[in-house]
Amino acid sequence: MTDPATNDRLESPSQLDNNPPSGLIDLLQVVADNLRLLLGGSLAIGLAALGIAFLIQPTFTAKTTFIPPKQQQSAAAAALSDMGVLGGAAGAIAGIKNPADQYAAMIKSTTIADALASQFKLAERYDEEYREEVRKQLAKNTTVLVGVKDGLISVEVEDFDPQTAADIANAYVAELRKLLNRVALTEAQQRRVFYERMVNESKARMVQAEQALKASSVNKESLKASPMAALEEVARLKAQISVQEVRMAAMRGYLADGAPEFQQALTELGALRRQMQQAEQTQDPRQVNNDYVTRFREFKYQEALYALYMRQLEMARVDESREGAVIQVIDVAQKPERKSKPKKALVAVLATFGGGLLILLFVFSRNAMANATQDPAYAAKLGQLRQSWKQAWGAQP
Numbered sequence: 001m002t003d004p005a006t007n008d009r010l011e012s013p014s015q016l017d018n019n020p021p022s023g024l025i026d027l028l029q030v031v032a033d034n035l036r037l038l039l040g041g042s043l044a045i046g047l048a049a050l051g052i053a054f055l056i057q058p059t060f061t062a063k064t065t066f067i068p069p070k071q072q073q074s075a076a077a078a079a080l081s082d083m084g085v086l087g088g089a090a091g092a093i094a095g096i097k098n099p100a101d102q103y104a105a106m107i108k109s110t111t112i113a114d115a116l117a118s119q120f121k122l123a124e125r126y127d128e129e130y131r132e133e134v135r136k137q138l139a140k141n142t143t144v145l146v147g148v149k150d151g152l153i154s155v156e157v158e159d160f161d162p163q164t165a166a167d168i169a170n171a172y173v174a175e176l177r178k179l180l181n182r183v184a185l186t187e188a189q190q191r192r193v194f195y196e197r198m199v200n201e202s203k204a205r206m207v208q209a210e211q212a213l214k215a216s217s218v219n220k221e222s223l224k225a226s227p228m229a230a231l232e233e234v235a236r237l238k239a240q241i242s243v244q245e246v247r248m249a250a251m252r253g254y255l256a257d258g259a260p261e262f263q264q265a266l267t268e269l270g271a272l273r274r275q276m277q278q279a280e281q282t283q284d285p286r287q288v289n290n291d292y293v294t295r296f297r298e299f300k301y302q303e304a305l306y307a308l309y310m311r312q313l314e315m316a317r318v319d320e321s322r323e324g325a326v327i328q329v330i331d332v333a334q335k336p337e338r339k340s341k342p343k344k345a346l347v348a349v350l351a352t353f354g355g356g357l358l359i360l361l362f363v364f365s366r367n368a369m370a371n372a373t374q375d376p377a378y379a380a381k382l383g384q385l386r387q388s389w390k391q392a393w394g395a396q397p
Contacts, residue, residue, distance in 0.1 A: 063154055
């Protein structure tokens with residue numbers, strides 16, 4: 001039989017489960033023994049961090065918000081309906097999926113950074129010798145935010161001087177306007193640049209054709225042929241075919257060959273070519289072989305082509321002025337009245353909690369070392385480690 005005294009000393013399983021483990025009690029005892037160090041040390045670290053925060057030069061943040069230029073459906077398609085197959089010769093220019101992101105990237109560009117660095121003498125202000133370091137510091141002090149829903153762009157600039165922060169933020173918008181005047185970003189801008197190039201090339205060819213026509217000889221057969229009406233019609237059709245081919249080559253960049261728009265353009269090109277063949281068949285063979293007639297037809301072709309390109313260039317300019325690369329500023333950056341950094345209260349709180357955790361780690365480590373030294377085997381290993389360190393540093397054992 002079991003001894004009743006033994007039964008009195010035994011505890012039920014439920015009682016054993018309700019008793020906290022001795023390790024937890026030991027940890028709580030360590031915390032209680034070092035409570036003053038934990039509280040006092042944490043408070044001292046927090047006060048020290050607060051004092052350092054007062055010594056840090058305050059930073060001010062200025063913010064400007066604007067609406068970037070919007071991509072619009074070009075009005076040229078409707079305006080060009082009277083020109084038949086010539087509508088939209090610049091079809092290669094696809095719409096930009098997310099213009100706000102592109103404008104944000106332009107704000108962060110090296111071109112704008114260098115312009116601001118020169119305007120505000122940021123190399124001296126940031127005490128940097130190399131331009132690359134100036135760009136990095138400016139990028140560090142600048143935050144560009146793009147609204148996901150509203151599409152607004154905000155530019156925040158930090159600086160030790162509140163007025164300078166506001167001036168740099170507003171200068172970002174001004175430099176972006178200048179950059180937009182030099183690059184073709186919107187659909188209308190790209191069409192305008194495209195047709196400006198085509199107009200210049202066509203004008204040069206027209207001048208050459210005119211000079212060749214003046215240098216040709218006019219004989220009696222040329223005067224009898226009276227080629228004006230027929231040749232002008234051929235030149236007009238030839239110019240339309242050239243522009244249509246330019247349009248289709250551009251459409252291949254963003255449409256498949258089986259797309260309805262591309263098939264329609266292909267049908268219109270075939271119709272123009274048939275009209276061209278009929279017009280050439282009605283010409284007198286004497287006109288085709290005559291040098292003056294040939295040069296006259298080439299001149300009228302270049303003249304018609306130049307007129308068509310000029311017309312589309314003007315419409316591209318009208319579309320550009322309508323959609324305009326106009327930046328609409330909602331909030332102009334104002335001189336901030338309060339500093340944004342450092343946040344003294346936050347610094348003090350974080351330093352207090354961080355210091356408390358470090359002190360707690362130190363207390364636990366010290367207690368663990370003290371308990372471990374009571375073990376003879378561990379004490380011998382610790383002594384051997386100390387001797388090894390002394391020998392490693394050249395100290396006498």
